Amino acid sequence: MGLALLCFGIFLFLLVFAVPLGHAMAAAGVIVMAADGINAMGAVQRIFAGINSISLIAVPFFILSGLLMEGGNISKGIVDFARAFFGHIRGGLGHVCVVSCMIFAAVSGSAMATALAFSNLLSPAMKEDGYETEFIAGLQACGGTLGPIIPPSILMIMYSSYAGISVASLFMAGIIPGLLMGVGLMVCCYRYAKRRNIPLLPKITGKERMKIVGKSIWALLMPVIIIGGTMAGFCSPSEAGMVACLYGLVVGMVVYKGLRFRDLPKLFGRAAITSSTVLILMGLANMMGYMLARLNFASIIADFFSSFTDSAILVFLIIVVFLLLLGMVMESNAATVIFAPVLYPIANAFGIDAIQFALVVVICECIAQITPPVGALLSATASIQGVPLQSTIKHVIPMLVAQCIVLLLVVFIPPLSTWLPSVLVG
Template identity: 40%
Template sequence: MSVIILFSLFLMLLLVGMPIAFSLGIASLSYVLLEGISLTIIPQRMFAGIDSFVLLCIPGFVLAGNLMNVGNITEYIVRFSNALLGHIRGGLGLANVGGSMIFGGISGTAVADSASIGSVMIPGMARSGYDKPFAAAVTAASSTVGPIIPPSVPMIIAGSLSGISVGRMFLAGALPGLLMGGAMMATVYILAVRRGYPKEQRVPLRQLLSEARTAFWALLMTAIILYGIIGGFFTPTEASIVACLYALVVGMFVYKGLTIRKLPGILSDTVLTSSALLLMVGLANLFGWILTSEQIPQMIASTILSISENPLIVLLILNAILLFVGAFMETIAALIILFPALVGVATGVGVDPVHFAVIAVLNLMIGLTTPPVGVCLFVVSGIGKLPMLTVARAIMPFIFCNLTVLLLVTFIPALSLWLPNLLMGD
């Protein structure tokens, strides 16, 4: 009975618009009170959930993303992408996707990507003759590439929950992320040709090289992060601190958009964002502990395996579950609650845990662009001053192309496993 009340209260709070962290906390508190469990279990489980060295990556990469935004690094990434791709039909849309692939590969978060890239590209594309819903849809869809291309905050969470190597997961996301970006570029181009969207003049080679030199310092950050982790020079947590120092130096002394006066505001934003994420991690860990104590994960596993033990069928069922949950629940909370149970089901039928981690993150990223709780949809709707349903309709071709990539990644394990096996061994 307590479990029924737990889920009913949680879903009801979500439906009335309660933030996900408070929904988790209030529902968990109701269960603890009904079962007569000591209230000391709440801080114990919350602290156990965030007491992880790996989770220190989160404030590090959030701070690096904020330093990039204020230091004008995002602007130079967009300018380089536009110079490279703007002369193609729908070039600004292609530049939007390209910019998201580069920026997301540094910040590791989709929401930061959609907010920073969107504030530049949505008004710019509208002024250049693109439909504003299309501009918003491209921005929201392409922002989901960020947490696939390393570094990735959701993959850090998955690694901390399961003990899977974060470095291997970072490498496993590289090819699927590039494939996802390429598929969205193809979708942008097809829609641009059909709708007659404009293209820019081809920039002279000298200007292209100039933009490349300017963006070089921004592009180098991703290489430093990946090479440092793969080469064993630093852990993912240390990589996040290196990224912060690098963004600080480049923003202040190379691009000169960052000043000492702006640092308190940047640090304040970072603390607010990081504390909200870590609060959610702590409360979701409490919620997950309740599910484990009630043997809900075992029930899920036995139910799925009773349907089929064929790995392909099991993966299709897991995809359906994750897509459904991703449409209603925030990514981090969904990972903490579901990933430990589902990865056990996947590995039980012979699926590599790194491969499944990429599948899980990809599913939940697609959920960020699907109603009713698509966070990226809300962000771009606010920037473009558009109704969310208008953007939701415009984003459907991109969701279709991302689902196609998801199926390819699901059924071709080499897309995820080839690179980590090559660079880090089987």
């Protein structure tokens, strides 16, 4: 027990003093390994084991597919489609932003990529229509949280590699809650536009709408390939990511003509750097997570919970609060890798469904990316829009409430996350 608490304590202590996340995880893991009599080679082996998973092949492919989609003008096709069907509703461009993020989420699997994908396309028009810059930054950040919830999802792939849960099941579990969160954000956009009396956009005729759908169909087929191929069992998530990359490359170069051969080295380089960052953090987090598991940290926490309650719902809610607080100060990928091996045995001990619990973990980590003091998504979108982070908070709070309502619905109504996997995956 002493070493487990020491490991966790060292990690938190270093984070408080602004030590980089990877360094903090490495230091905590190595120090406690040495204290437990494990040599340095053991640390190297645990780092390698953290990324030595066949399911993780999907990570770089989904990252690359998102970059190809953005660089190949495929994102513009998504925006045009969303505007044709939702632009005329009160808060039209806000709805277009949310729906575009939902569709893009079905390709990239990344919160940050989803949040930033439509900044240049939508921000100027939204400002011209009367949307405050602070609201735009908050909406784009909240839209980004849909990236890892609506499949595919890098976070889900990472979780499944440690918890031994089917990736396809996790993907299907995220569809209904992801759509509900999107609807919640659209309600916030409607209320904001009504309060500020933002003018309605002209309604597009049926003929024009069909013309736009025809032009956008190539962009819309990309998420269909990933989700449809996985659901139908034609390909694994990794294979779907590979096909999406090839499809994005061809469509971006031949159909939308946004990609050129000279652009590819830069895109491949960005994908490699982003993937490497994710995988390095996973390796280091696995070393620390291994030590916490080896030292029975999960049993310590489970015994602590059992000492004052036997209610699964109460334990579930405590874990939700812990994850939301943790996400405020810690990168979501690392938090998932470190605490998934610790928390899912606790959930299992209290009879919480594995798929439901996994999805709640993912949602918590996504929501936490828009909450200060770190708020990685909100910091990024505020920086791009050129506004102070604190000025966006008042606009984010209603969206955060909407997302937390969906989170609680998933906690209290298991079929929201378990029904689709049971029907489509089995």
